[in-house]
Every structure is written in C-alpha cells, then in structure tokens.
Amino acid sequence: MFEKIEITENPPPKNILIWDGDCGFCKFWKTRWQEKTKGKIVFKTFQDYASHFPDIPIKEFKKASRLIETDGKIYGGPDSAYRSLWHSGNKVWHQLYNSNSIFRSLSNHGYNHIAKNRSFYFKLTKLLFGKDPLNLKPYWLLYLIFLVVIIIII
Template identity: 60%
Template sequence: MFQKIPQTEFPPKDKPVLIWDGKCGFCKYWVTRWQRMTRDSIEYRTFQQAAADFPDIPLKEFKKASRLIETDGSVYAGPDSAYRSYDYSSKKEYPYHRWYTQNVTFRKLSDHGYNFIAKHRPAMFKLTKMMFGSDPLKFRPYWLMYILGIIGLFFVVFQ
C-alpha cells in the first residue's frame, strides 16, 4: 500500500504538480485525459523527472502511487491525487475529493482499488483500451457494446 505523506517542505512555486510514473502506459493514458480536463492549471511531470525536487518524499513512494503536490506543500496520494486534480477541471465540479476526505468507506474502497490497479498496471491498461479505445482523447464507449452483447446473448440463450 502506498504511504500518505500530508506535506512537503519543497512545494512547487507556480502551480500544483501531478507526479506520475513515466514508464506506465496506464498512467500515461489517464494523465493525458487529466491534462485535457485541467489545461494549464496543473503541471504534469513523471517521478523520473521530479523526484529529486521533493527530497522529503521517498522515491519508493513515487513508484507506488501518483502524487499531487500543491503550492502550499499539501500532498495528495494515489486515488486522492486523481480526485483532487479533478478540482482543477474547467468543466464542472466533481465530488470525488470531498467524498474521499469525508467518507471512510469511499476512501477505503478507493485506496484498495487504486492499490489493485497499481499492482496490475499492464492488465488494467489493456482493459482500459478495450473499454474506452486506444486514444485517451477520444473515448469510445466499447463497454456499452460489451454489455449490450452480453444482454443479447442472454436473451438468445435463455429464450
């Protein structure tokens, strides 16, 4: 499980920084989506580029989970780094960060789900592409076709 580190002594100066694993295809896919949503309000850097700028956060923790580091030094880890990054979206208000901080069940499910995904990144990347398509900027609702196919198969088999 990733460690939650609430604060860094080395905050970014201009804007929050989301730090992620640059060698992870799954991570790159979703960071590309977040960049589109947040535009220029967050800087996105790989831990391979940014870890040295935050010497009070162990390198092994950057390898385990993404980190959103705000200009006041606040550090959000794992699923909460993603949820908090949604707060910088120009489109609409997302409740996920609030749910994460206020609902123990949502937090535990998020943390365990994130941990599972982090341990199975290659498989989750394949599943993501199967469900949404290969281009993170052009989602395709393939998951809907799978569900409709299963429902159709169910009616054919059990008629």
C-alpha cells in the same frame, strides 16, 4: 499500500502531479486528467522530477501518483486524481474521499490493486475505451449490449 504524506518542505511554484512515466496505464489517464485540468496542473514524471522533493522517498513516487500543491500539501493515490479533478471544477470526488471512510477505503484498495496490475488494467482500458485517451469510445456499451442479446437468445 502507498503511504499518506501530508506536506513537503519544497512546495512547487505551480500545482504539479507526479506520475510514473514508464507506465502505459498511467500515461493514458494522465493525458485525460491533463485535458480536464486545462493547465491548472503541471504533469511531470517521477523519473524526471522526484529529485525536486528530497523529503519524499522515491519508493513512494513508485507506489502512487502525487499531486503537490503550491502550499506544499500532498495528495496521493486516488486522491491525487480526485484532487486534480477538483482543480477542473469537479469537487464531488475529492469531497467524498475526505468525508466517507468507506469510499476512501474502497478507493485506496482499488488504486492499490490497479497499481499492482497496471499492465492488465491498461489492456482492459484500451478494450473498454479505445486507444486514444482524448477520444474515448464507449466499447464497453457494445460489449454490454452483446452480452444482453446473448442472454436473451439463450
């Protein structure tokens, strides 16, 4: 499980989300978040940018994405995504993560499971939503309709 790190002694000049540049799943969803945040967050890979934060162990960047804000506060794992959405105006997920321990626990465990199985979830993402993160296709809905039709026929 990723470690919660509260603050860095090296705050960036702009809010920055640091992610794993070797991960296709991460790149797909980073592209979605980048579109949603409309320049309010800079996106950098930990491979290129972790050295700017010597007080954060590299192993923690390998375990989870990190949103580091200009005041030095750090949000990790699922909350890095939720807090990123907060910057786009969607404050619900970050607030829920902070106020509901059950949601926080489910988010953390789900994130950890996905992080350990990125290749599988990247394939599943493309199967359910298509290959273009900026133009998601509702393929999952077609699969659901197909399943319902089969159940009705049987």
